[in-house]
Amino acid sequence: MELNVKDLSVSLGGTPIVNGISLQVREKKFVGLLGPNGCGKSTLLKSIYKVIKPDAGQAHLSDTDLLKSSPKAVARKMGVVGQFNDLSFDFTVREMVAMGRTPHKKLLDSDNAEDSRIVDEAVRKVGLEPYASRSYLTLSGGEKQRVILARSLAQQPQFLVLDEPTNHLDVKYQLQILNIVRSLDIGVLAALHDLSLAAKYCDYLYLIKKGRVVAHGVPKAVLTRERIAEVFEVDCEIYEI
């Protein structure tokens, strides 16, 4: 699966937020989006996973026109971990993860042996087996984040969109989550904040400022002190790559 985004523009409340972004995630590549708070990363990702309707542009996942497909059709191919994952119903961890199967179902409650196996495997993969029967609402931020990743794994996605997937996680789970994602060997588009994690895990980076791509390339080429100063308006030592 290849993601191709072309000249995508999004306005919110009359303000242009994403200003003609084009990007590509080639087969099985892990691509990072970096940029300051409010530069439009989440807005761009939401328009790709169809929560926000762009004003103009195109987004294709291989032959699928994402902007013209139903959310359910998109969810059969693409897993999503959004930036803010809270929910007010009192579901168990396992029930949350089982929701990842819903794009494959006609009815929400039609669980079967195959679904059970996939859900249990996803729960195990993120290290949440001991919590499988606990209420989602009782979990810590990092545990919730892993539930949401497990839910998207249960979708058996062919592509993943991640919005700050290591939020709330301690360093062990930051690395665990990114290692799991990388081991899936599928294309990934991820908004990230940690420059050193981006440098370590991403095959390719896009630096975004004010809704525009200001640089793109392999991490070594993009994460220079000058670029970081330009994009984040802060002068800091280059991160170890």
Ligand code: ADP
């Ligand atoms: P990022 O993920 O890069 O931190 P976002 O895409 O979440 O940034 O937000 C980009 C900008 O869009 C922010 O300045 C935010 O305040 C603004 N924004 C988000 N929703 C709306 C809205 N409904 N109306 C106006 N501005 C909005």
Ligand code: MG
């Ligand atoms: Mg890979």
Ligand code: MG
């Ligand atoms: Mg964001």
